[in-house]
Amino acid sequence: MTETASGADPLSWVREFSPILSTLAAQYRETTPLSDQYVAVSAPMTPHTGLFVETLAAAGATVGVSGEPGSTHRDVVAHLESLPSVTTFSTAGMDGAELKEAQRELLGERPDLIADDGSFLLSLVHDEFPALAESVVGGCEQTTGGITRLSAMDDQDVLSFPVYGVNETPMKDTFDNVHGTAESSISNLVSITNTMIGGKTAVVVGYGRCGRGIATKLRDLGADTVVTEVDPRRALAAIADGHRVTELADAVGDADYVITATGRYDVVRREHLEAMADDAILTSIGSFIEIDVDALATLATGVSSPTPGIDRYTLPDGRTINLVTEGKVVNLSGPASAGNPSEVMDTTFAMMSAALVDLVADGRTLEAGLHQVPDRLDRRIAEMKLDSLEVTIDEVTESQRSYHREWAGHEGVDSAEE
Numbered sequence: 001m002t003e004t005a006s007g008a009d010p011l012s013w014v015r016e017f018s019p020i021l022s023t024l025a026a027q028y029r030e031t032t033p034l035s036d037q038y039v040a041v042s043a044p045m046t047p048h049t050g051l052f053v054e055t056l057a058a059a060g061a062t063v064g065v066s067g068e069p070g071s072t073h074r075d076v077v078a079h080l081e082s083l084p085s086v087t088t089f090s091t092a093g094m095d096g097a098e099l100k101e102a103q104r105e106l107l108g109e110r111p112d113l114i115a116d117d118g119s120f121l122l123s124l125v126h127d128e129f130p131a132l133a134e135s136v137v138g139g140c141e142q143t144t145g146g147i148t149r150l151s152a153m154d155d156q157d158v159l160s161f162p163v164y165g166v167n168e169t170p171m172k173d174t175f176d177n178v179h180g181t182a183e184s185s186i187s188n189l190v191s192i193t194n195t196m197i198g199g200k201t202a203v204v205v206g207y208g209r210c211g212r213g214i215a216t217k218l219r220d221l222g223a224d225t226v227v228t229e230v231d232p233r234r235a236l237a238a239i240a241d242g243h244r245v246t247e248l249a250d251a252v253g254d255a256d257y258v259i260t261a262t263g264r265y266d267v268v269r270r271e272h273l274e275a276m277a278d279d280a281i282l283t284s285i286g287s288f289i290e291i292d293v294d295a296l297a298t299l300a301t302g303v304s305s306p307t308p309g310i311d312r313y314t315l316p317d318g319r320t321i322n323l324v325t326e327g328k329v330v331n332l333s334g335p336a337s338a339g340n341p342s343e344v345m346d347t348t349f350a351m352m353s354a355a356l357v358d359l360v361a362d363g364r365t366l367e368a369g370l371h372q373v374p375d376r377l378d379r380r381i382a383e384m385k386l387d388s389l390e391v392t393i394d395e396v397t398e399s400q401r402s403y404h405r406e407w408a409g410h411e412g413v414d415s416a417e418e
């Protein structure tokens with residue numbers, strides 16, 4: 001992982017592309033909306049997360065941060081440790097068990113608010129610290145995988161406090177998941193493998209927000225794209241968008257790349273690995289749980305590392321499968337990975353900051369459970385982004401508003417084909 005020279009501010013580059021967080025930090029410094037709040041943050045320890053933590057500190061919060069395996073930037077940890085109101089609880093190189101212990105230690109600080117990525121802290125606090133969960137004011141979650149777990153917890157009525165689903169906001173949905181993830185995943189895949197996309201066959205597993213963005217951009221780069229799905233509507237959308245759709249077991253035999261984007265467990269399993277084309281490049285952009293790496297290790301007769309970020313597994317019949325970044329998400333776990341583009345993380349972390357401030361705003365009383373972020377916050381972040389781009393847009397007129405408010409007495413036919 002590339003880091004800044006010792007002594008340099010590791011956030012300075014991303015700061016230049018993060019006008020919304022900078023504006024919010026300046027506003028929050030005046031109003032200190034999070035004074036007296038302890039915020040526990042769990043997120044990949046990248047420069048973007050560093051800026052988010054700085055913004056919370058500017059808002060008056062005391063902040064504790066833990067990262068995730070494979071994506072911790074040591075210089076960011078050192079920078080955050082130098083801030084008076086910030087403590088880091090994880091270090092680069094920690095494995096899953098050590099990280100969980102670090103998260104327990106972080107929860108030992110009795111946070112008022114939790115900002116999560118993957119719902120690791122939010123599920124841990126409910127699972128192991130139910131008394132503490134009762135005292136947490138609220139939380140927010142920025143990933144699809146995290147929202148899946150939180151939805152299950154909400155359905156089972158186990159959430160003890162309100163949580164804003166930042167992942168479900170139009171801004172996150174449209175820019176981060178579709179464009180940001182696709183751009184950063186493809187650019188990381190290309191730079192780690194040093195291969196050309198044009199003319200290759202790329203199998204994209206999962207045609208949700210990320211998968212659709214990735215398949216579309218891969219095709220724009222000249223790939224022959226094949227999509228696999230479990231949802232018939234998403235499969236139809238992929239066909240209508242011009243991709244081939246088939247079952248994964250059929251698709252892998254011709255694949256130059258297999259790219260998972262589901263957030264689901266064991267999506268690429270032994271039967272797929274056994275049928276995979278010789279020299280296929282296998283990677284995940286959704287989560288480290290999607291490829292059954294243990295099955296690959298069991299099948300293989302040997303493994304080598306032809307270049308940083310690639311493990312080449314040799315199968316008994318001589319075929320090889322190239323696993324990228326050990327099956328961990330490619331845009332965060334490669335030797336030089338920095339995650340999603342700064343401009344995208346700027347709006348996502350701005351939304352996370354605004355959601356936390358909203359949870360403790362005067363008079364706010366939200367019931368325990370998973371909540372949509374209020375549209376006013378999403379619009380505000382979008383407006384700030386447009387302002388930063390110096391782009392202006394039209395406004396809805398009063399006559400348009402009143403036409404759509406009135407439901408009786410319309411003349412003529414009001415059909416979709418008017």
Ligand SMILES: NC(=O)c1ccc[n+]([C@@H]2O[C@H](COP(=O)([O-])OP(=O)(O)OC[C@H]3O[C@@H](n4cnc5c(N)ncnc54)[C@H](O)[C@@H]3O)[C@@H](O)[C@H]2O)c1
Pocket residue numbers: 143144145146176177181205206207208209210211228229230231234261262263264267285286287329330331332339340
């Ligand atoms: N790497 C990143 O920077 C980054 C950024 C955003 C999201 N993500 C992650 O990417 C994953 C996908 O996110 P999303 O927003 O696109 O989710 P989504 O729910 O919109 O899409 C997931 C799709 O996968 C499909 N799917 C599920 N199981 C499948 C299977 N076995 N085979 C084929 N398709 C299957 C679903 O039907 C769905 O269409 C999540 O884990 C999310 O956390 C990663």
